[in-house]
């Protein structure tokens with residue numbers, strides 16, 4: 079019998095994923111779900127043929143340069159791959175895959191939740207009731223912004239952006255979008271295309287970010303771009319914290335340029351930006367866009383599909399490097 083490849087699953091994944099992995103691989107698990115240091119990752123790399131990490135494990139140029147040559151593939155349990163230096167990994171001949179598609183609907187749901195919560199002041203309302211401070215009601219009490227019939231701008235019309243556009247159909251919004259390439263009409267579903275983010279922003283009562291974090295999109299929403307939004311606009315981010323200049327966002331929320339923001343992702347994770355907690359008009363979640371039981375199974379299985387293909391000598395379906 080040939081030996082099974084040794085697979086290191088860096089974090090505690092769904093029971094179904096770990097059970098399936100154990101069938102086909104000699105698996106090293108992390109039942110305590112501890113986050114490993116760079117030195118530990120490097121030490122472990124000499125013992126494994128494949129790594130199945132999450133976005134919490136950082137494969138930057140320095141780490142990649144020192145990975146043991148035994149590692150042949152990094153099969154990410156994430157769609158985002160900004161924690162991986164793809165050029166460095168390619169340079170080392172290490173195959174990299176991600177898990178697209180399977181988390182689009184779950185992430186779109188969280189974008190909708192953030193948009194509604196930010197627009198309708200759900201965080202403030204919840205805090206008030208919990209604190210026992212809800213002692214009056216008036217017609218001008220806790221007024222928010224209505225989503226229905228407004229204009230929504232989507233930055234990045236990939237899988238998640240399209241899933242989000244589909245999800246909000248019932249709100250009768252006018253949808254505008256920016257994408258590197260214009261979508262064919264059947265995928266556009268009536269959304270209005272803009273060739274640049276700068277062209278898009280003046281048309282957005284709400285703007286939702288769905289593009290990957292790359293050197294080009296770092297601080298995409300900076301002070302200049304936030305200024306292009308109509309007064310009282312609402313920003314939603316379920317993609318990556320790196321896309322937003324957080325100081326500029328705080329200034330826009332304080333000045334009233336933006337009515338509110340809904341964020342699931344932050345420049346510093348875990349933890350977020352403590353300055354955000356001072357603002358009432360920001361609704362935050364701890365990076366849970368894809369955190370449903372169904373989606374975690376699907377992500378785990380997709381990562382294993384990629385590994386299976388690789389070890390069968392085939393091209394993994396979601397190869398990104």
Ligand code: DGY
Nearest residue numbers: 133155156157158368
């Ligand atoms: C992703 O898949 O990129 C999500 O942010 C979770 O890692």
